Amino acid sequence: MSEPSAPLRVFLVDDERPARERMKEVLGDVAAELPNVVVGEAASGHEGLSLLPTLPVEVALVDIHMPQMNGMEFARHLASLERPPAIVFVTAHDQYAIEAFEVNALDYLLKPVRAARLLAALHKARATGAVGREPLARAAAAAGQGARRYLAVSERGCIHLVPIAEVVYLKAELKYVTVRTPQREFLIEESLASLEQEFGETFVRVHRACLAARARVRGFERVAAENGEGAGWAIVLEGVAERLPVSRRQWPIVKSLANG
Amino acid sequence: MTILSQNTIPDALPDFRNLGVAARILVIVNSVAFLAAVLKAQNLPQLIDEFLDIALVVEPVLIASLAILSATGPWLASRRYWIGLSLIALGVLWLTAGAQWAWTRASVDTQPLGIIRSGGFALLMTAVLAGYFHLRNRAFSPALSEARLQALQARIRPHFLFNTLNAVLSLIRKDARRAETALEDLAELYRMVMADTKNLTTLARELELTRQYLSLEQLRLGERLVVEWKVDGAPRDALVPPLLLQPLVENAVYHGIEPGLAPGTIEIAIRCEKERLQVKLTNPYHREHQHRQGNRIALSNIRERLALHFDVEATLEAGVNGADYEIRIAMPYRKAAPHSVPADRAAA
Numbered sequence: 001m002s003e004p005s006a007p008l009r010v011f012l013v014d015d016e017r018p019a020r021e022r023m024k025e026v027l028g029d030v031a032a033e034l035p036n037v038v039v040g041e042a043a044s045g046h047e048g049l050s051l052l053p054t055l056p057v058e059v060a061l062v063d064i065h066m067p068q069m070n071g072m073e074f075a076r077h078l079a080s081l082e083r084p085p086a087i088v089f090v091t092a093h094d095q096y097a098i099e100a101f102e103v104n105a106l107d108y109l110l111k112p113v114r115a116a117r118l119l120a121a122l123h124k125a126r127a128t129g130a131v132g133r134e135p136l137a138r139a140a141a142a143a144g145q146g147a148r149r150y151l152a153v154s155e156r157g158c159i160h161l162v163p164i165a166e167v168v169y170l171k172a173e174l175k176y177v178t179v180r181t182p183q184r185e186f187l188i189e190e191s192l193a194s195l196e197q198e199f200g201e202t203f204v205r206v207h208r209a210c211l212a213a214r215a216r217v218r219g220f221e222r223v224a225a226e227n228g229e230g231a232g233w234a235i236v237l238e239g240v241a242e243r244l245p246v247s248r249r250q251w252p253i254v255k256s257l258a259n260g
Numbered sequence: 261m262t263i264l265s266q267n268t269i270p271d272a273l274p275d276f277r278n279l280g281v282a283a284r285i286l287v288i289v290n291s292v293a294f295l296a297a298v299l300k301a302q303n304l305p306q307l308i309d310e311f312l313d314i315a316l317v318v319e320p321v322l323i324a325s326l327a328i329l330s331a332t333g334p335w336l337a338s339r340r341y342w343i344g345l346s347l348i349a350l351g352v353l354w355l356t357a358g359a360q361w362a363w364t365r366a367s368v369d370t371q372p373l374g375i376i377r378s379g380g381f382a383l384l385m386t387a388v389l390a391g392y393f394h395l396r397n398r399a400f401s402p403a404l405s406e407a408r409l410q411a412l413q414a415r416i417r418p419h420f421l422f423n424t425l426n427a428v429l430s431l432i433r434k435d436a437r438r439a440e441t442a443l444e445d446l447a448e449l450y451r452m453v454m455a456d457t458k459n460l461t462t463l464a465r466e467l468e469l470t471r472q473y474l475s476l477e478q479l480r481l482g483e484r485l486v487v488e489w490k491v492d493g494a495p496r497d498a499l500v501p502p503l504l505l506q507p508l509v510e511n512a513v514y515h516g517i518e519p520g521l522a523p524g525t526i527e528i529a530i531r532c533e534k535e536r537l538q539v540k541l542t543n544p545y546h547r548e549h550q551h552r553q554g555n556r557i558a559l560s561n562i563r564e565r566l567a568l569h570f571d572v573e574a575t576l577e578a579g580v581n582g583a584d585y586e587i588r589i590a591m592p593y594r595k596a597a598p599h600s601v602p603a604d605r606a607a608a
Contacts, residue, residue: 015521016423016480022430044521065419067519092422111426 007035008126009056011085013048013074014041014063023061023090023113030119045069049077049152049159057085059125061109064091069149072097072140077152077159079133080188086125100142104135137194147198151179153186162186164202168216168239170195172209182239206235206254207247213237217257220246271341273348274393276333280571281393282326288392289385293318296381316363317378321355328355349386356382420477420510427480442479445472453503460569462596463530463537464496470505470528477513485517486525494530498537499594501565507558508541508587515555516543516585532593539589545580559587566591 010027014020020041027036039055042048045066052060060078064071075087089108091097101108107121140148150161162179171178172192179186196203196211203211216238223234223243233251234243246254274281293314301307328351329336336344360375424446431439452469478485509526517524527542559578566574566589574591 016427017482018427018430018480019423022426025430025433065518067521092426093418111422112429113426 007031007037008122009039009058010036010122011039011048011052011055011057011060012041013043013045013060013066013071014090015043015066016063017043019063019090019111026113026115026118029115030122034119034122036122045071045074045077046161048074049161052078052085053081053154053158059086059088059122061088061090064089064094064097070145072136072143072145073148073150075131076133076136076140076148077150077161079130079136080152080154080159082154082157084130086129087131088121088125094143097139097143100139103142104139106131106135106139133190134194137198141198147202151186151188151190153179153188155186160186164199167203168213168237169206169244170203170211171244180240204250204254204257206244206250210244212244212254214257217254220255271394272397273333273337273341273344275337275571276326276329278571279573282330283572284392285326285389286322288389289318289322292385292388317356317359318381320359321352321382324355325352345390348390349383352382352386353379417510417514423480424476427476431479438479442476445476449473449476449506452506455502459502460499460594460596461502462496463494463498463500466500466502466505467491467494467496467530469503470509473506473509474513474526477517481513481517484520484523485513486523488525488527490527490529490531493532495532495537495593495595497596497598498532499596500537500591501562501569504562504565504589505539505541507562511555511558512541512543512585515546519546519548520544535593537589537591537593539587541587542581542584545583545585562589 012020012023014023020043024038027038030036039057040051042051046069048060048062060075062071062075066074071089071091075089078084078087087106089097089101089106090111090113091108092111098108100106107124109117109121148164150163151167153160153162162181166181168180168182170192171180173187175189176187177190177192177195179188192209192211196205199211202213202215204214204217206212212235217235218238219236220233221236221243222231223245224231232248233246233255235246235254236243276282294311297307297311297314301310325348329348336347339347356378357375360378424442428439428442428446431442449469449472474485474487478487505528509528512526516526524544525542527540529538529540529542531538559576563576566576570591574589576587576589578585578587580586
C-alpha cells in the first residue's frame with residue numbers, strides 16, 4: 001500500500017486518556033527508527049468504529065479492558081471493513097486474553113509499554129497486515145468473552161452496528177448471511193455455522209440455512225412443503241410478515257421451544 | 261502510621277462487653293444447669309424443682325459475674341492471660357460462696373446445694389467456658405491468616421497496579437511533581453496492603469488510605485470518577501479493622517465506574533449513631549458487569565474480619581438499590597487511645 005519511507009499511520013483506542021498520552025510518547029520515542037504518525041484516537045470502541053473507517057489507518061493499537069465494548073469485540077467489528085488495519089492489542093493484565101492471543105498468534109503489548117517491544121510489534125504488524133476474522137473469533141471464545149453484542153455491517157466504507165437483540169433471523173445466502181431486523185435487511189460476510197456456535201443461546205436453527213431469534217417465536221402455520229412432498233410447518237416470528245419454513249429435521253426442537 | 265495492639269489473637273480473654281460473648285456464656289451455663297437437673301430428676305415436676313434449686317445459686321452468680329466482668333473486662337484483658345483467668349475463677353468462686361451463704365441464712369428448710377458441689381460446679385463452668393473461648397479463638401485463627409492471604413490476593417488487582425504505573429509514566433515528562441505524589445501514594449497504599457491486618461486501626465488512618473487510593477484512580481479515570489465524601493460527622497478515633505474501606509471502594513471503582521463511559525459517583529458516608537459506627541458506600545450499578553468474583557471475595561473477607569473483631573455486634577449488608585449498589589456496615593464505636601490517632605493528615 002504505502003512505500004516503506006512513508007510514516008506508519010497509527011490509530012489509538014483506550015478509555016484512559018493518560019494511557020493514550022503515554023502511548024503517543026513512546027510512539028514518538030521510536031519514530032527515529034520507525035517513522036509513524038498518530039492519525040486518530042478514540043476513548044471507546046463505539047467512537048473508534050465511527051472514526052477509524054474514515055481514516056487511512058495501517059495499525060490500530062487497541063486496549064482490551066474498555067467500558068461498553070471491549071477491545072476484542074471492537075477488533076472483530078473492524079474485520080468487516082474492506083481493508084481492515086492490522087491490530088495490536090494492549091493490556092495491563094488480562095490473563096485469559098493473553099493466553100488466547102498466544103494460542104491464536106495475535107500480537108499484544110503489556111502496559112506499561114516498552115519502546116523496544118512497541119517497535120517490534122509495529123514492524124510485525126506492518127509486515128503481516130490485518131488479522132483474519134477466525135483467529136479473532138477463536139481468541140474471544142478462548143478468553144471467555146461470550147458472544148458479541150452487535151453484528152458489524154460494512155456500508156459505503158462505514159461500520160454499522162446491528163444490536164443482536166434487534167435481529168429477527170439470520171439466513172444464509174450464497175456467499176453472505178442476511179441479517180433481518182424488523183426495519184430492514186443487512187448483508188454480512190460471516191458463516192452461519194460460526195454464528196450459530198456463537199449465538200446458540202439467542203437463536204435456534206429452523207432450517208439448514210436459517211437461524212431464528214428464540215425470543216421472537218410467536219407460533220407456527222401449516223404450509224405446503226417446498227418440494228411438494230405433502231404439507232410442512234412454517235414459523236411465525238414477531239416483527240416480520242414473512243414465514244420461514246421449518247425443516248422436518250429441526251421440527252421437534254423448534255416445536256418444543258414454542259411449548260416451553 | 262500507628263497500628264494498635266489490641267485484640268491480639270492467641271490466648272486472649274473474650275471481650276466481655278460484647279453481646280455475643282455474654283449471650284454465649286448465658287446459654288452455655290444455663291444449658292449445663294438444665295442438663296444437671298435432667299439427670300437428677302425422675303419426672304417433669306421434679307425436673308422443674310431441681311432446676312429451680314440449681315438456678316437459685318447459679319443465676320445470681322452468673323448475672324453478678326457477667327456484670328463484674330463487663331465492668332472489669334478491659335482491665336482483665338490487659339493482664340496476662342492466665343492471671344486474668346485465675347482472677348476470674350477466684351471471683352466466681354467467691355460469688356458462689358457468697359450466694360450459698362446468703363441462701364443458707366435466708367432459707368427456712370431447704371439447702372439448695374452443698375458448698376462443695378456448687379463451688380465445684382462454678383469452677384467447672386469457668387473452665388469449660390475458658391476452654392470454649394480458647395478453642396473458638398484458635399478455630400478462627402487459621403481463618404484469619406487465610407483471610408489475610410485472600411485479602412492480599414483479592415485486593416491488589418494487577419490490573420490496577422499496571423494501569424496506575426502507566427498513568428504515572430504519562431505524567432513524568434509533563435508534570436514531574438504530580439508523578440512524585442502519585443508514586444508516594446502508591447508506595448503508602450502498598451505498604452498498608454502488605455502490613456499485618458490482624459490489629460485494629462483508626463478510622464482516620466483508613467480514610468487517609470482510601471483518599472490516597474482514590475487520588476490514584478482519579479489520575480487515570482479523570483472526570484469519569486466523581487467522589488462524594490460525607491464524613492464530617494465520622495469519629496476519627498474509632499477503631500476499625502484495617503483495609504475495611506479501601507477494598508470496598510476499589511470494588512466500587514471496578515464495578516461501578518470503569519464499566520461506564522459517562523461519569524459516575526461513588527458516595528462514602530460515615531457517621532456515628534448511638535455509639536455505633538455506620539458506614540454506607542454507594543456506587544452506580546451495572547447489571548452486565550456483575551459476573552466477577554472479586555466483589556464477593558472482598559465482601560466475605562471483610563465480613564469475616566468484622567466477625568472476628570466484633571462478633572455479632574457488627575453487620576455488613578450489600579445489595580442493589582434502584583440504579584445503585586449499596587454496602588452498609590454497622591459496628592460498635594470503640595475509641596482508640598488518644599495518642600494513637602494520627603494528626604489531621606487525612607483532612608487534606
